[in-house]
Amino acid sequence: MAGPVAVLVSGGIDSAALAVELAGTHPVVHPLYLRHGLQWEETELAHLRRFLAAAERPALRPVSVLELPVADLYGRHWSLSDGAVPDHSTPDEAVYLPGRNLLFLAKAGVWCERHGVSAIALAPLKGNPFSDNSPEFYAAMERVLELALGFRLEILRPYAALTKAEVIRRSSRLPLELTFSCMDPRQGRHCGRCNKCAERHRAFREAGVEDRTEYAAPPR
Template sequence: MPVDHEFTLHAERVAVLCSGGLDSVVLAADLATTAFVYPIYVTSGLAWEREEQAMLERALTAFPDRSHLAPLHVLKASVRDVYAPTHWSLTGAPPAYDTPDEDVYLVGRNVVLLGKAAVYCAIQKISRIALGPLAGNPFPDATPEFFGAMAHALSLGLDHPIRIETPFRHFHKPDVIRRGQQVAAPMNLTMSCMKPVGGVHCGACSKCRERHDAFVEALGSDPTIYAMSRRA
């Protein structure tokens, strides 16, 4: 997409942690209407990252022409030296379709993502970091208290002001899909799966269930292709 150099010169810059899923891609598309977005993907050695990153790269090229977007920047922050080799996120054996959200908890996930991204932002003189946790997120590193404390600690430790923003914190996933429609986010080029098969959602993991149910609630049907068919 063409770069509006005048806008880039004067617009506020924001780094967006993009996983390639619905929430972060819609968030990046939303923010790119008013700010200059620097999408960041952090690789941690998880089983689904290769296909997830490939999908994210496709999505970013499909953003509306009016979007203000820097090239994707990939950071490395492996958890393979702290998670057990048998951990489901490393072996590619995720929790099943009907399991609760708590079963997909990744210890320290946002600590790792934000720590590495904040170092990049300090060097690039970017003060805003946005990510997409939703309402009802049960994890301890997705609370307002955590984000406030983390922003304070990072600002002190990097000697650079860091603001951590969670614009979708009051959204549920159907709300994200509706917002995605409003900003023309390429939701068909998102990956919400912990065991993708050849670039296709597996249809058997709990993230696929969450995606399927949200599309059905928001749109009445789910346009996603699954290796194991899920029909509304």
């Protein structure tokens, strides 16, 4: 059987579903949440904890929250409430968070070394356009982490060939309505207007699965 694994999680469908799926194949799964100080994180983290509790998998450990503030790096940026949140009409490139996977893997890699966990999983999907999501990037990060830490950490991307609709279909028995994909939450609910809400609702339609998400406004 595979050994313990860490999973970089947000409150979104993909990484939350991946954590539960890996809990069926690994004896211990450590969900790692990196808090950057972004405007949706408290709502997202609350949803994530509810989802994982509802999933009830013995292998799942409590969420470990790692602090990694980015205000000094990002400056004035919409993710920090400085500017308009990208809406349903914007392309995927509009929601890019600079260096996100680089920052994630650097900090999470040290956590894994300190806890003796030799594999870490992420949930990027097919068609992810960002430069820190290429096979070359992940191979280079494995090498850099090994050089820096003297520790071999395997980076896993089990959903790299899947679309969001495909993830929803394979995870449709999970309480996906408890996951969270919004960049501009309204009183603990999805806003229904941002780029991520639109992407989420569209993926449920494409999957042919009922979207039971609570939106503050009907998604477009």
